[in-house]
Amino acid sequence: MEIEKSREIGLCFGVRRAIKLLKEAADKYGKLETLGPVAHNQQLVQELAKLGIRPVDKLEQVKSKILAIPTHGISPSILDKIEACHVHTIDTTCPIVSQAQNTAKKLAEAGFDIIIFGEAEHSEVKGLLGWTKGKGIAALEAKQIAVSSWLLRAKALTLSEAKGRERQNNLFRLGIISQTTQSWPALIEFSRQLMVALPAKVEELRIINTLCQATQRRREAAIELAKKIQLMIVVGGHNSANTKHLAEACSPIIETHLVARAREVDSSWLVGKQRIGITAGASTPDEAIEEVVAKLKSL
Ligand code: SF4
Numbered sequence: 001m002e003i004e005k006s007r008e009i010g011l012c013f014g015v016r017r018a019i020k021l022l023k024e025a026a027d028k029y030g031k032l033e034t035l036g037p038v039a040h041n042q043q044l045v046q047e048l049a050k051l052g053i054r055p056v057d058k059l060e061q062v063k064s065k066i067l068a069i070p071t072h073g074i075s076p077s078i079l080d081k082i083e084a085c086h087v088h089t090i091d092t093t094c095p096i097v098s099q100a101q102n103t104a105k106k107l108a109e110a111g112f113d114i115i116i117f118g119e120a121e122h123s124e125v126k127g128l129l130g131w132t133k134g135k136g137i138a139a140l141e142a143k144q145i146a147v148s149s150w151l152l153r154a155k156a157l158t159l160s161e162a163k164g165r166e167r168q169n170n171l172f173r174l175g176i177i178s179q180t181t182q183s184w185p186a187l188i189e190f191s192r193q194l195m196v197a198l199p200a201k202v203e204e205l206r207i208i209n210t211l212c213q214a215t216q217r218r219r220e221a222a223i224e225l226a227k228k229i230q231l232m233i234v235v236g237g238h239n240s241a242n243t244k245h246l247a248e249a250c251s252p253i254i255e256t257h258l259v260a261r262a263r264e265v266d267s268s269w270l271v272g273k274q275r276i277g278i279t280a281g282a283s284t285p286d287e288a289i290e291e292v293v294a295k296l297k298s299l
Contacts, residue, residue, distance in 0.1 A: 001270070003296055004229060005278045008221035010289055012214040012282035014094030015039045018071045019048070025066060025090045026051045032066035035059065035078070036123055038092060039071050039283035040240035042260060047285065062087060071283075072123040073097040075130020096180050097124055100210035104131040107175040112206065113137075115145060117190045118179025122241055125179050138179075142193035171203035180212040181242040181282070183219055183249070187211065215242045215282060222246050222279040226253040229277035231269060234258045235292050236281030243281025250279070261288065262295035270299055 011019075018038050025032055031052040037045045038055070045055060055070075056062055059081055066088050069079075073093040082089060093101075107114050108131070116138040118125040125138045139145050176194065178187045191207050198205070226232050232250045236243030238260055250256040254277075259265055270276070276296060280289050 001273070001296070002275045003278060003293055004225060004275065005289070005293075006218070006221045006225045006280075008214075008218045009278070010235075010280040010282070010284050010286055012094075012212070012218075014071050014096060014212075014214070015044075015283050018092035018094070019044075021090055021092050022048060022053050022068055023051065025068065026053050029064075029066045029088075031064050032068060032090065033062055033064050034068040034070055034092075035062075035074065035082075036070050036072070038068065040243075041237040041281070041283040041285065041288075043288050044283060044285050047287075059085065066090065069093055070123070071097065073101055073127040074123075075127045077130055078127075094180075094212075096210075096212045096214075097127075100128060100177060100180055101131045103175075103177055103208050103210055104128050104136065105133075107177070107206070107208075108133045108135045110173070112173045112175040112204075114175045114177060115139070115194065116177055116179065117182055117187050119241065122179060124181075124241075128177070128179070140190070142190055142197055145194065145197075172199075172201050173204045174198075174202055174206070176205070176207045177210045179241070180210060181215045181245065182211060183245055184209075184211060184216055212242075212282075215245075218242070218279065218282065219246060219249050222250055222277075223253065225277040225279065226250040226256070229254060229275040230273040231275075232256040232277045232279065233265065233292060233296070234279050234281070235289050236260065236284040240281045240283050243284065246279055246281060250277075259292060262291040265292060265295050265299070267299045270296070 034055045068090040071094045114132045114136040116128050118138050120138040129136045232254050234247040247256050247258040
């Protein structure tokens with residue numbers, strides 16, 4: 001049996017940077033907390049907990065004087081609340097996420113309504129929505145936008161038109177950005193569907209690519225590998241968006257399984273398979289990948 005790893009695999013620079021910052025802070029201050037998991041990988045969170053770095057779900061649960069902001073970033077309103085708590089912060093927000101936040105902020109300040117292509121309940125997207133200053137909405141499907149804010153907005157426009165306001169004042173300026181870990185083909189399709197559904201009141205439309213290139217490279221490399229092997233194992237957190245997208249990208253090509261830990265590998269998957277591919281999400285520690293490789297070899 002031959003096992004081939006993807007040429008782009010595992011921890012991205014954003015998560016590596018966060019781990020480095022957290023370890024330095026733990027060395028300096030001892031114990032500290034992170035607002036939510038630093039990245040969506042349980043094994044990574046457990047490893048950091050051994051160094052005294054623990055996640056809390058809410059600001060009210062913070063006990064230490066040092067609080068780390070996770071790689072996914074947070075909204076400005078949460079930042080204000082943290083400041084009011086007088087805790088020292090370690091900001092591990094990935095620079096790619098900071099860039100997306102800045103884009104959302106600038107669009108809002110320039111008078112744009114903002115549509116975020118992404119999972120509304122994902123922590124990064126919740127943070128991005130905060131930076132739109134109430135002018136944003138997030139969805140994975142264009143039709144979700146059509147049935148919510150668009151109808152309400154259209155109704156508001158009709159009312160203001162009835163009051164005889166200048167037509168120019170009733171035009172939309174619309175910006176589309178993306179959760180950093182979505183894929184380029186999915187963003188294109190989302191934007192296409194949205195443009196078809198747009199009312200004629202759009203004065204200006206800007207689509208800004210806020211995708212993370214590290215994620216795109218992992219996806220492309222995984223697809224390339226999937227075409228050469230008989231079984232693909234994707235290693236990473238079941239709640240990690242970019243890990244799930246890797247599995248979704250490989251599934252139409254070849255039998256694919258997502259596992260968080262080596263113990264989840266099922267020996268029946270290997271029956272009749274000579275060439276097995278391995279890829280891993282951007283928050284998957286190297287140890288988790290090596291454990292899975294060792295398990296496959298043992299089987
Ligand atoms: S996947 Fe991309 S955006 Fe997310 S932490 Fe890594 S480098 Fe940053």
